[in-house]
Amino acid sequence: MFEFITNNEERGQVGIGTLIVFIAMVLVAAIAAGVLINTAGFLQSQAEATGQESTDLVSERIDVSSEVGIVGNADSGELDAIRVSVSGAAGSSQIDLSETTIQAVGPNGQANLVFTDTSANGTDLTSSSAVNASQLNASKFAVQDSSGSFISADSAVLDGEQDYAIVVNPSAQPFGSLDADSVNASDGSYTYAHLSGSEESFGQGDTSSLEIVSPSSATTSVELSAPDLFTEDGEAVRL
Known part of the structure; x- marks a missing residue:
């Protein structure tokens, strides 16, 4: 009824593949997070500059x-x-x-x-x-x-x-x-x-x-x- 895997070499190949997929997912997530952080920083800088220009147009x-x-x-x-x-x-x-x-x-x-x-x-x-x-x-x-x-x-x-x-x-x-x-x-x-x-x-x-x-x-x-x-x-x- 139960099948036992006795080939140690085959079990090692399955574990390495899973690990590679996991590492790839982590790398993709890290890159995506970096892009989001950079984009947020850029948008914040742009918003601050635009706000300052708008303030100057009114106050100066x-x-x-x-x-x-x-x-x-x-x-x-x-x-x-x-x-x-x-x-x-x-x-x-x-x-x-x-x-x-x-x-x-x-x-x-x-x-x-x-x-x-x-x-x-x-x-x-x-x-x-x-x-x-x-x-x-x-x-x-x-x-x-x-x-x-x-x-x-x-x-x-x-x-x-x-x-x-x-x-x-x-x-x-x-x-x-x-x-x-x-x-x-x-x-x-x-x-x-x-x-x-x-x-x-x-x-x-x-x-x-x-x-x-x-x-x-x-x-x-x-x-x-x-x-x-x-x-x-x-x-x-x-x-």
Whole structure:
């Protein structure tokens, strides 16, 4: 009724086969576990990075409190400076304005504006009180503190305690008609659009749109709209 295996060699072969299958199953399980662990770690890293980017987009946004134009020539209806007052949004961390870009669309095209602390002829804006917005090149913006002094890249940081003004040249593209360089190369003098009959400056009735993009890519939209009539030189008008 019962069959006894008396061949020891055959019994050994069956045991080795079972052991090989068992070891193979353990190896497959170990490899699968390693893949799952690596995948979970990768997904966790991606989720943390995405969460941080989303937080930065919300918390590192630049708030705009006012947009003002300084009249350069009331008779021709042109501005001498455009100032956009900015601060960090509530709860924001430090925002480096020197690493901020402005995507501008104006009456004379569009341009990406970047920070500068140097005038068109190379003068350090922070060391001279004689320079103004009309001496900024096209595709550039500068930053002034609450006293009206231009500041350097190292100081142009919004930290929740200090408000600054972004300043652009309304004579230069895309706001005015002056191109990349507003300096007369022959004698180093400046070309002021509001004093020139052949150039145009952003002025009465003109409109422009700005997209202020912080280093974390948070975007703030600004619409500039000049009044239809200026009354006197040097006055500040709300845009």
